[in-house]
Amino acid sequence: MVSLCISHMASGSSSALNSNSKVAEGIWKAAASLRCRKLLWRACREGLPVRSLLLQKGIIKDDDTCPCCGTCKETTTHALLLCEGVKPFWLGSPLGLRVDSWHNVANITMLQWVDQCVDVLDKRGMGMLCAMVWGLWNKRNAWVLKKKKLDFAQVMAKALSVFVTDEWVPPLDSKIKANFAASVIEDVGTGLGVVFRNSKGEPMASGTYFMADECYDSEIADTLCYKWAIEKAEELWFPEVIFETDCQQLYTQWNILTQGNNNTSDYTSYLNEILDECINMMQGTESSLTLVVHNANKVAQCLAAVAYDYGERIWVEDVPNEASECLQSDAAEIANVSSNQ
Ligand SMILES: [Zn+2]
Known part of the structure; x- marks a missing residue:
């Protein structure tokens, strides 16, 4: 199991250019299918149509509240990491990330977060990260577009279907x-x-x-x-x-x-x-x-x-x-x- 210290991550100060190419390389080498590697890259470039972006572009007029929890502004990091509806999935994933214990995470961008992940995860870990983002973005869209709530097993099945590894991966904790x-x-x-x-x-x-x-x-x-x-x-x-x-x-x-x-x-x-x-x-x-x-x-x-x-x-x-x-x-x-x- 991997635990990432987010307070340390937030203080990272590599230049945007270095960060971009390092993250791009980390995502490119990840053991996951091309479409979900592309999705994570798009998230890092703030290219996902989250509500704060749609408001900024004038596509929606007023409300940029997260459609899933209804309490916070929906940014990319909120939708994929911080939303209360998403945190349990990171904890339950093979990465075992405990979002609740992170500090300052509200202030970092997806690019900064993934930049630090590249430092601590190998290509299988990065593959799992891509796959989880894929599964969680699907979960968000199933709710926004079809009012369909996907449960843990469904999201994980979605995630694992794009996660590519040649090796057996052990289960978590007591499973x-x-x-x-x-x-x-x-x-x-x-x-x-x-x-x-x-x-x-x-x-x-x-x-x-x-x-x-x-x-x-x-x-x-x-x-x-x-x-x-x-x-x-x-x-x-x-x-x-x-x-x-x-x-x-x-x-x-x-x-x-x-x-x-x-x-x-x-x-x-x-x-x-x-x-x-x-x-x-x-x-x-x-x-x-x-x-x-x-x-x-x-x-x-x-x-x-x-x-x-x-x-x-x-x-x-x-x-x-x-x-x-x-x-x-x-x-x-x-x-x-x-x-x-
Ligand atoms: Zn939310």
Whole structure:
């Protein structure tokens, strides 16, 4: 977790020109998609249509109050960092930024803030920063344009969809992350694997399951694996789990169903049927589903591959030998990132 001291930041006095090129470089190298890097850059150049800017340009006539909290003037820093409706998201993000403890933050610009962030965050941290700004700007616009309130999970899903990292990222604080994956071998069967890890990357539990002679399309297999992983989380009494998949179709369909704007005619497809059961099982829990790249899901893939040998099995606070190398490689990456900061 990274904590940034904002009082120190506010006193930074690098020239505007230096700051511009340093921030531009920091944003350019960030591990996030191009569109959200561009958005952060636009925010730094005071180019987002916040109400104070619209008033200044004469596009609106009188009121530059923040449409989300209704108490302060809506500047770029207010909309993205300081609004009461935004602070909890920074704290809950993988960056764990506690805006409440900052001093003088009301007086700095987005450019000054990002300038200082570039000093303390590596490219993954900067990627997460871009992604959070992306998610929060979407949240603001969903409210302003559609009167739609996005919750934490929806904003984080939006943010994580543009955050690009090749590595596994541990969960925050008391949360548990569950990576799951399925492996299908034609004419043989389908293997399932799941690993539950804490914020230090230590295994809380792992498991395998094998369905002999049952060979599914890969997205169906991943969705069945998701359901099985939710069941295991329940059995192990893990109430707040961040499930991670590298199956794009599963993740997309999950978002369509959970956000209630399902317009597809094949609502009764097998994949949706399983997902419906998953939604019911997740109700009343604080759990969520996110999408990661293949490499960030490698322990689960390894488990799915060895499910053929192990069948149905659970390892408490451990993984089978075959998966320990992948597990250690994820843990080494965490240590590597921490020491860079
Ligand atoms: Zn506000």
